[in-house]
Amino acid sequence: MPSRWRVALLSVEGLVKHFPLGGARAWLDRLGGQAPRSVRAVDGVSFAVAPGETLGLVGESGCGKSTVARSILRLVEPTAGRVTFGDVNLTTLSAEPLRRQRRDLQMVFQDPTASLNPRLSVGRTVEEPLRRHTTLGTGERRARVAEVLAQVGLGPELAGRYSHELSGGQRQRVNFARAIATRPRFVVLDEPTSALDVSLRARAILLLDELRATLGMTYLFISHDLASVKYLAHRVAVMYLGTIVEEASTAELFARPLHPYTRALLSAVPVPDPDVRRARIVLAGEVPSPIDIPGGCRLRGRCPLAQPVCAEPVTLREVAPAHRVACHLV
Amino acid sequence: MPWRRLARNRLSFAALGAILVVTVAALLAPWLAPYDPDEPDAAVALASVSVRHPLGTDLYGRDQLSRLIHAGRVDLLVALSATAIALTLGATLGAAAGYRGGWVDHLVMRGVDAVMAFPAFILALAITAALGNSTANVVAAIALTHVPIYTRLIRGEMLKARETEYAEAARTVGNRPHQIVLYHLFPNCVPPLIVQATLAMGFAILTVAALSFIGLGIQPPQSEWGQMTAEGAGYVVSGEWWLVLFPGFAIMLTVLAFNLVGDTLRDLLDPRMRGVR
Amino acid sequence: MSELLEVHDLTVHFATEDGLVEAVDNVSFSVRPGEILGVVGESGSGKSVTAHALLRLIRPPGRIVRGEIRFEGADLLALPEARMGAVRGARIALVFQSPRTALNPVLTVGRQIARLYELHQHVAPAEAWRRTIEMLTLVGIAEPERRARQYAHQLSGGMCQRVMIAMAIASSPRLLIADEPTTGLDVSIAAQILDLLRALGRRTGASIVLITHDLGVVAEACDRVAVMHAGQLVEIADVHTLFKRPLHPYTQALVRSIPRIDREVAMEPIPGAVPSLLAPAPGCRYADRCARVLEVCRRERPVLRAAGASHEVACHAVEVESGTAVR
Incomplete structure (x- = not known):
């Protein structure tokens, strides 16, 4: 394990992000003599991404996967923990060095429309990272923009258009182009395909994988769509209620899911084959509030296999080579 | 294109036309006005509407059309300067408050609250009464009462825009x-x-006119619509109707035109509407 | 077989500022009693418009240009609006895509359901409330008494969708139209909603038209499937045939284009984009994306023809290749 961590391009150790509750609830807590409670969106997450690989981070809404992405990029300030990129500790970096790091550390957002400034043309949008991070002249920047647009499969004539003149698929390609314009080493993809139509989704996944391979990038791919993750990721980490419950290579995870939550999640994905009828593993109820997280295993209240031992704290441990699970019963 | 949509809406197009006419008249006043606005002519004192004086004359025989055209200059200039100053100041404060938040936001917004605690017109009135009613003071008074409008608007827009994905992407x-x-x-x-x-802008013109109407705005001999209306009001009883009707009409038309155009712009300037025909 | 719903040559146009958008083009299909019919397609395929047209919920600038919708013996398109109102909600009900916005934010969810009973079935408030709780229990909401007194914003997305379904089935409709009922829900919640719909279908004998873009949902939940592309219905078959032996080039491409977790196959995106529905060329609207396009495809709109038991396809190439074997 430590050997792999040493070669990691990005490593996250003990990441915690709590959002303090404001308003009446905090006031009531203080009145009751307790510390104000907080939403424990991310509650101790550690993982590492090796150069050139794609790590899939999956989980349902509210599990904290997007907060992990935003904490890595310091779009939100982590409450605790350490994010190391190459040999730089991103968590303690001050504003200007952090800004310079962004050349190598980019992000693609979930909503292809909302993440584009409606008043900037496609050309200006893709050019902006070059303006901020390079000393290229106007002509060189324009040439680079055309080159990047071609890489994502858009014609140079689109440079003069505005986002509302584009289709949804084209908008997401502009987002890809902006993210790769400075040839970053690491890109966080936050649900980049979930707003896309079925047929566009396939194309976006193939394009992302091709870009990674040709440009030598490393991805953190955040998604709730397990099928997309299966195609794009080399390794997968499954999140539930602010923690990682299982982590393994993609092939291993889909073939031998060990954590009850992973198994339930996989069994819920509808399979486009009417002749396949799988037993569905149903978890009782719904995801508890990240304010009042149960002690011990967080799945305990919903898990069909729960035992008394599950009230004990549980940590990720390696149960097979490079396969880590946080479950007492595995 | 917004232009075509605007053209289709005939009323707003007429309003835009009215603003253009008033603006052009103000700009070209010395050349457009048939007479010197301050030139008395006792021979035609209080003359009614005629070919020589299309809008009649006042007590001193001054041509009311010429006075009206020159008065428009003052009204527009005062309103425009006040709006420009208020907009610059308000937008800067609003942007700082909205993006920085924290104590900057608190400071700015409490200042805004203080201004807004007084009815805008009373505040403007108090300022001109206290500082003296020079044109510059009228501009300052109106600008100050308008700052909160822009501060609050931009602060709100900033708060919204700050949370968007494109802001995060930036x-x-x-x-x-x-x-x-x-x-x-x-x-x-x-x-x-x-x-x-x-x-x-419409509201600012109304305020200039109202201040001048009660004698706390633009001072004679400089003609101004509100002040002309005030002067003309006394003649309603004696039958010289043109003295109050035309300046009053000028105020109403201009204010209405700005409001109509503003409403139409609101519908047009949505970025999502651009390119939609 | 006597059909519950028969749709013939349904055509819907939208008069936009740019011209006429031919959103649904001569669509014909039927729904059998008690079955779940899936309608799949990409966005812009006209599947949602078709669903809304069944309830005559197309508003100007949209217009049902022609067609016939026979339901329980009457042509819905010929009914006066007053009688259509009685069909809507009571005999045919609609489950919307975004349950949270479809629910009234200022009424408790229980009140919203109870009101349906009071309005449509003229029962006393106490009885209406009793039935509301019963209905919420039926759709699998735990603690129905407490939930009924809550507002939409206090419920999770999955629970809102359950409430929507409870509202839809409150009047025991014969046909339930579910427009993307699981889109935007997490997989595990979506799976529960699908299970619920299927169970309700079996239990009440109502037919369900399930509009979706997700072939996985179709395979899991539907008995028969209609595939739409750019406003045209290209293929309709029972669910096994459709996945085993899809005939239309579009259906084949659609099946190959999706990432799947159940087997190791390459993903092949569908070439081209959904064509503009603004004054589309005559003929098959898939022609420009189709690898098997013939000259006739651009000239004549292919009509649905039987290609086997419970299998119809609208494709010139399939007709030519199968020669006279297809009747």
Whole structure:
């Protein structure tokens, strides 16, 4: 394990992000003599991404996967923990060095429309990272923009258009182009395909994988769509209620899911084959509030296999080579 | 294209035409006005509407059309300067309050609250009464009462824009905070700002006229619509109707035109509507 | 077989500022009693418009240009609006895509359901409330008494969708139209909603038209499937045939284009984009994306023809290749 961590391009150790509750609830807590409670969106997450690989981070809404992405990029300030990129500790970096790091550390957002400034043309949008991070002249920047647009499969004539003149698929390609314009080493993809139509989704996944391979990038791919993750990721980490419950290579995870939550999640994905009828593993109820997280295993209240031992704290441990699970019963 | 949509809406087009006419008349007043606005002519004192004096004359025989055209200059200039000052100041304060938040926000918003605690007209009235009613003071009074409009608007828009994904994207791409505000957030606040400024222009003209009507605005001999209306009001009983009707009509038409155009702009300047025909 | 719903040559146009958008083009299909019919397609395929047209919920600038919708013996398109109102909600009900916005934010969810009973079935408030709780229990909401007194914003997305379904089935409709009922829900919640719909279908004998873009949902939940592309219905078959032996080039491409977790196959995106529905060329609207396009495809709109038991396809190439074997 430590050997792999040493070669990691990005490593996250003990990441915690709590959002303090404001308003009446905090006031009531203080009145009751307790510390104000907080939403424990991310509650101790550690993982590492090796150069050139794609790590899939999956989980349902509210599990904290997007907060992990935003904490890595310091779009939100982590409450605790350490994010190391190459040999730089991103968590303690001050504003200007952090800004310079962004050349190598980019992000693609979930909503292809909302993440584009409606008043900037496609050309200006893709050019902006070059303006901020390079000393290229106007002509060189324009040439680079055309080159990047071609890489994502858009014609140079689109440079003069505005986002509302584009289709949804084209908008997401502009987002890809902006993210790769400075040839970053690491890109966080936050649900980049979930707003896309079925047929566009396939194309976006193939394009992302091709870009990674040709440009030598490393991805953190955040998604709730397990099928997309299966195609794009080399390794997968499954999140539930602010923690990682299982982590393994993609092939291993889909073939031998060990954590009850992973198994339930996989069994819920509808399979486009009417002749396949799988037993569905149903978890009782719904995801508890990240304010009042149960002690011990967080799945305990919903898990069909729960035992008394599950009230004990549980940590990720390696149960097979490079396969880590946080479950007492595995 | 907004232009074509505007053209289709005949009423707003007429309003835009009215603003253009008033503006052109104000700009070209010395050349357009048939007489010197301050030149008395006792021979035609209190003359009614005629071919020589299309809008009649006043007690001193001054041509009312000429006075009206020259008065428009003052009204528009005062309203425009007041709006420009209020807009610049308000937008800057609003942007700072909205993007920085924290104590900057508190300070700015409490200042705004203080201004807004007084009815705008009473405040303007108090300022001109206290500082003396020079044209500059009228501009300052109206500008001050209009600052909160823009501050609150831009602060709200900034708060909204700050949370958008494109603002986050602008950060990840490597923009510094002032670049995010200047290049990404502020341009997206401009359409409501233009709408608000257009509407406020009408209100500013009304305020100049009202201050002058009660004698605390623009002083004679400089002619001004509100002041002309005040002078003309005394003649309603004696039958010289043109003295109050035409200046009053000028105020009403101009204010209405700015309001109509402002409302139409509100519908047009939505970025999503651009390119939709 | 007597059909519950028969749709013939349904055509819906939208008059936009740019011209006439031919959103649904001569669509014909039927729904059998008690079955779940899936309608799949990309966005812009006209599947949602078709669903809304069944309830005559197309508003100007949209217009049902022609067609016939026979339901329980009457042509819905010929009914006066007053009688259509009685069909809507009571005999045919609609489950919307975004449950949270479809629910009234200022009424408790229980009140919203109870009101349906009071309005449509003229029962006393106490009885209406009793039935509301019963209905919420039926759709699998735990603690129905407490939930009924809550507002939409206090419920999770999955629970809102359950409430929507409870509202839809409150009047025991014969046909339930579910427009993307699981889109935007997490997989595990979506799976529960699908299970619920299927169970309700079996239990009440109502037919369900399930509009979706997700072939996985179709395979899991539907008995028969209609595939739409750019406003045209290209293929309709029972669910096994459709996945085993899809005939239309579009259906084949659609099946190959999706990432799947159940087997190791390459993903092949569908070439081209959904064509503009603004004054589309005559003929098959898939022609420009189709690898097997013939000259006739651009000239004549292919009509649905039987290609086997419970299998119809609208494709010139399939007709030519199968020669006279297809009747």
